[in-house]
């Protein structure tokens with residue numbers, strides 16, 4: 251299978267090149283040239299499969315030719331063996347026809363483990379095959395950093411450097427990054443904010459001369475195609491558990507960069523009957539404004555109780571726009587150009603109508619988030635994290651058919667966000683799962699550094715494995 255850029259400016263690329271490159275050289279995002287399409291009968295046959303066997307069925311068409319089947323099976327098995335639930339992604343019933351898909355049973359208690367466990371093992375395999383080593387560099391405001399570190403900790407071909415803003419991530423989040431053992435793992439606490447971290451990462455990608463000739467930087471942020479691909483699986487998985495594909499289901503997804511819900515859109519395009527895809531946003535509501543009022547304009551960042559959704563622009567939305575505009579790369583390039591210069595873009599009426607036929611959206615502010623956590627706990631003693639709460643509220647607000655099962659994606663374990671959960675009225679810090687109960691006793695390792703490119707790059711160059 252080949253991959254093309256949403257801006258139409260590069261020749262079709264192989265899976266391997268796309269995973270190692272991240273962003274396309276024309277500034278666009280990679281998407282498959284054609285999507286695999288499964289019939290209802292084919293999907294129905296997957297009903298009894300284990301999560302990992304299903305993952306193989308769903309993902310193998312995308313990697314055809316790049317990774318042999320036996321290797322793909324091995325990579326998938328390694329990726330999900332560390333999940334602490336036999337179902338990997340269990341469904342919990344919270345109402346007559348309402349369900350929560352718990353995506354937080356991975357090593358860092360957030361849904362990002364689904365993609366980053368897989369990506370770590372995949373990269374290790376691809377690098378091995380090429381006889382190369384690579385350096386992962388990323389900035390994090392919380393969940394991505396720890397999931398990336400856990401995903402790469404055992405990868406012998408990868409050194410990983412994660413920058414977080416010093417004293418501006420929660421203690422649980424920091425400890426999840428800084429207590430992981432491994433000579434190839436390096437945490438940098440930068441004296442600055444998240445933007446400063448991101449700017450240093452961008453500048454390092456633009457000029458990699460600080461690295462030896464035989465190393466390159468690899469991006470593991472949510473625009474990496476392999477991350478999207480791995481997320482498609484749990485949409486099939488949960489629908490199959492609730493009677494799909496013979497009856498449709500709907501999904502409600504707490505959304506930031508649009509990577510998670512875009513995977514749901516792909517599942518639908520691949521043949522899974524989906525009635526609605528519902529976007530839940532916090533006060534950073536660019537996607538809700540776009541769908542409800544055709545106002546896709548950049549606004550100031552607002553810090554919320556759902557920090558993993560605090561974004562100004564949803565980078566993966568470009569992938570949906572590409573389809574809404576009939577895969578016209580030059581139209582998308584123009585649109586994104588306008589957006590860069592004006593800070594805003596509006597969709598043409600046909601594109602907007604098309605989006606609205608499948609997607610709906612709802613905005614939930616901090617007060618609404620806390621109220622939802624409290625109400626759900628009082629009604630059924632089910633404790634949700636603040637991101638999950640936003641998805642649940644959005645699903646209820648936008649649902650058009652009560653007879654269609656509503657699956658709200660739970661993207662994080664409540665113990666990751668004790669402050670919000672307590673503010674919602676829960677009497678104590680929600681307990682961490684057993685395997686993490688000693689998180690606060692583990693030794694931390696990180697380097698506090700000034701916000702300077704040369705200094706950070708020199709540190710990296712000095713700490714590469716042989």
Ligand SMILES: *Cc1c(COP(=O)(O)O)cnc(C)c1O
Pocket residue numbers: 360361362393394472504505506507508509510511558559637661662
């Ligand atoms: C990353 C994240 C999200 C947002 O997912 P996107 O793919 O960026 O839309 C939601 N909830 C949690 C807990 C996350 O870590």
